[in-house]
């Protein structure tokens with residue numbers, strides 16, 4: 001039987017950053033403007049004034065210190081409060097394609113491969129910037145890859161679901177190797193005027209190369225020992241944007257056309273589901289939590305990750321066991337656990353076990369158990 005191996009990873013990090021103080025300063029300036037402009041209604045009691053945000057709250061509630069973004073200025077303009085990412089002509093590469101190419105090239109270089117060695121590209125991410133042609137086909141062309149490509153979306157779990165699709169393709173012989181790419185422009189779907197969530201997301205793109213075991217030199221990469229996916233419908237993380245609401249009656253600017261969530265409910269409902277999925281996945285592979293050297297968890301909330309790790313291990317995990325990239329990147333949706341994997345895998349030695357686990361809207365959970373070759 002053909003076995004699948006992760007042989008390389010890549011990361012594109014937008015150079016611009018916004019720290020919590022800068023984000024809060026812009027938000028609070030927006031709040032002041034809003035309250036001034038609606039002074040009469042607020043005084044009459046028909047409209048509630050907006051409350052200011054605070055950098056201390058953000059770090060304590062989430063563990064986020066700053067985020068990388070495609071465009072700083074638009075987000076930090078209190079009169080605008082969203083990134084300015086100009087539309088490109090059909091003759092130019094899309095923004096997601098540009099991000100993807102950087103991450104893919106790094107993944108190929110890490111694996112010592114070139115475009116000719118790849119048979120498929122899966123773009124797996126939360127928000128695609130257009131309906132079609134698939135961004136993945138554009139990336140395929142930009143990289144000079146033959147074969148096939150497609151887009152898929154399972155929100156924050158897109159990359160792990162993509163990894164399972166890639167492993168399946170390699171194992172059943174439909175591709176020799178597959179690139180799974182997650183160009184996440186989360187700042188495009190975040191409501192920067194919403195106090196409860198304006199701090200949550202950042203932008204980044206990851207890439208993973210999955211190859212046949214027989215093609216990868218001994219000692220290189222990670223064996224994929226197993227994947228497990230789980231979904232359960234919930235409205236607690238939702239975004240109603242789509243081509244059926246183009247801004248006429250539906251009002252494209254309405255808050256439900258951006259990211260909305262019941263953060264507390266998500267925390268309470270998803271954490272136990274994730275811990276259970278990880279534990280039962282390990283058990284099905286005859287592995288125990290104490291066998292794990294590392295957990296590369298989805299990066300949405302530090303407290304949530306600590307709780308999940310505690311449930312799985314039966315004790316607190318340290319930062320070496322469950323690395324954190326949330327402080328630097330914020331939540332980058334499906335890219336988060338892969339950024340952690342990309343940045344914290346080189347110190348593992350042959351035989352070391354780890355688990356990549358994502359979770360998010362759907363609800364969706366993706367678990368991938370790997371072993372250093």
Ligand code: COA
Nearest residue numbers: 052053054057061062156195196263264266267300301360
């Ligand atoms: N600045 C200051 N205070 C704020 C604030 C802000 N930006 N946003 C909320 N608050 C206040 C609230 O008004 C509330 O005040 P109250 O107690 O007086 O009512 C208090 O802080 C607590 O708010 P709450 O929303 O309950 O915070 P929390 O501790 O649950 O943290 C999240 C919020 C979103 C960080 C957290 O719930 C979370 O991360 N959940 C999981 C989200 C997740 O994984 N989503 C997946 C997305 S892909």
